[in-house]
Amino acid sequence: VVCLVAYHIFFMLFVWSYWKTIFTLPMNPSKEFHLSYSDKESLEREPRGESQQEVLRRAAKDLPIYTRTMSGAIRYCDRCHLVKPDRCHHCSVCDKCILKMDHHCPWVNNCVGFSNYKFFLLFLAYSLLYCLFVAATDLQYFIKFWTNGLPDTQAKFHIMFLFFAAAMFSVSLSSLFGYHCWLVSKNKSTLEVFRAPIFRHRTDKNGFSLGFSKNLRQVFGDEKKYWLLPVFSSLGDGCSFPTCLVNQDPEQASTPGGLNSTSKNENHLFPAKPLRDSQSHLLTDTQSWSDISAKAEKGKLGMSNPALTMENET
Numbered sequence: 001v002v003c004l005v006a007y008h009i010f011f012m013l014f015v016w017s018y019w020k021t022i023f024t025l026p027m028n029p030s031k032e033f034h035l036s037y038s039d040k041e042s043l044e045r046e047p048r049g050e051s052q053q054e055v056l057r058r059a060a061k062d063l064p065i066y067t068r069t070m071s072g073a074i075r076y077c078d079r080c081h082l083v084k085p086d087r088c089h090h091c092s093v094c095d096k097c098i099l100k101m102d103h104h105c106p107w108v109n110n111c112v113g114f115s116n117y118k119f120f121l122l123f124l125a126y127s128l129l130y131c132l133f134v135a136a137t138d139l140q141y142f143i144k145f146w147t148n149g150l151p152d153t154q155a156k157f158h159i160m161f162l163f164f165a166a167a168m169f170s171v172s173l174s175s176l177f178g179y180h181c182w183l184v185s186k187n188k189s190t191l192e193v194f195r196a197p198i199f200r201h202r203t204d205k206n207g208f209s210l211g212f213s214k215n216l217r218q219v220f221g222d223e224k225k226y227w228l229l230p231v232f233s234s235l236g237d238g239c240s241f242p243t244c245l246v247n248q249d250p251e252q253a254s255t256p257g258g259l260n261s262t263s264k265n266e267n268h269l270f271p272a273k274p275l276r277d278s279q280s281h282l283l284t285d286t287q288s289w290s291d292i293s294a295k296a297e298k299g300k301l302g303m304s305n306p307a308l309t310m311e312n313e314t
Contacts, residue, residue: 003137010130017122017230022108024116026091027099027238034082035059059083064240066207067197085239087208089191099238102189114238118219119230121184124177128170135166187215199243207243 035043039059046052053073060074060083067086069075075084080097084090089101091111100114112120142163144150150159183189187209196205209215218241220226221233 007133007137010126010133013228013230014123014126014130017119017126018108020119020230021105021112021116021123022110024110024119024232026094026096026101026111026113027115029080029082029085029088029097029099030237030239033063033085033239034080040081056083066199066243068200070198072198072200086241086243087189087192087197088239100189100241101191102183103191114234114236115232118232118234121177121180121219122228122230124173124180128173128177131166131170131173135163135170138163138166184219185212185215187218208241210242210244 036059039055042055043052046055056074056076063083063085065074065083065086067075075088076082077084077090077097079090079095082097084097085099087100088097090097091101091104093104094111098111098113100117102112102117102120104111105120108120108123110116138159141150141159145156145160150156183193186206188205192205192208196203197207198204199207210218218235221235223233226233
């Protein structure tokens with residue numbers, strides 16, 4: 001009875017998370033990131049160069065964007081006609097921009113991104129537990145198969161196949177699940193591992209990492225009762241993310257009140273541009289973003305917006 005109850009719990013959670021991963025639509029950038037009709041006409045009219053950059057500068061001046069292209073320009077999607085939010089990428093299979101895109105998974109026939117990344121992680125976790133449970137409960141009969149302790153029926157080969165299939169899937173799923181657990185702990189996506197995000201000051205592979213606890217909460221949310229259930233509880237809106245800028249931008253303006261910014265070796269407490277109210281409440285967390293003293297934090301002021309250099313990204 002215990003085995004049957006455990007089996008069906010693992011199976012139902014596995015199917016539930018798999019279903020949510022498949023049928024949860026990937027989130028696309030909000031309308032404020034799309035160019036207006038007049039901006040699109042101006043962009044098509046102007047040749048590539050400073051005039052076209054000026055159009056994009058007007059369109060992106062109020063957007064919470066921190067990442068750049070390799071040339072230092074604002075990331076722009078020619079196919080979707082929008083300024084790309086941070087961590088957003090255009091999927092060639094879905095033919096649209098996906099918020100916090102991790103990868104396009106053929107096993108679920110869907111893009112794994114901000115809207116379903118938690119479901120994908122739970123799918124990996126519960127499928128791994130399901131396979132381990134099947135392999136563990138089948139092990140004693142698998143041993144009897146080799147010691148001739150089973151009746152000579154066709155079920156012998158079913159037991160052998162079941163054990164091998166469960167064991168092989170357990171090995172592959174454990175490596176994949178472990179890899180994505182590491183990604184969550186570092187607040188990275190699969191795409192960001194292969195190409196680190198580029199900020200104004202430099203490329204920073206840990207630019208979005210806020211520490212293990214906050215990184216975990218960004219994916220699973222604050223309410224622990226929902227962590228193990230395939231229900232959406234991720235923090236934020238997928239369009240903007242808190243950053244941890246490591247180095248001082250040499251072109252960064254001084255902070256308000258005439259105070260100079262912190263030295264280049266000290267972590268910034270705030271991103272280079274203020275985020276919107278719809279962003280995760282992690283931004284208004286009373287805890288510090290770094291391990292510096294509370295007294296030093298009170299003297300910190302938000303950084304002003306750096307000058308932006310923009311161009312199209314194909």
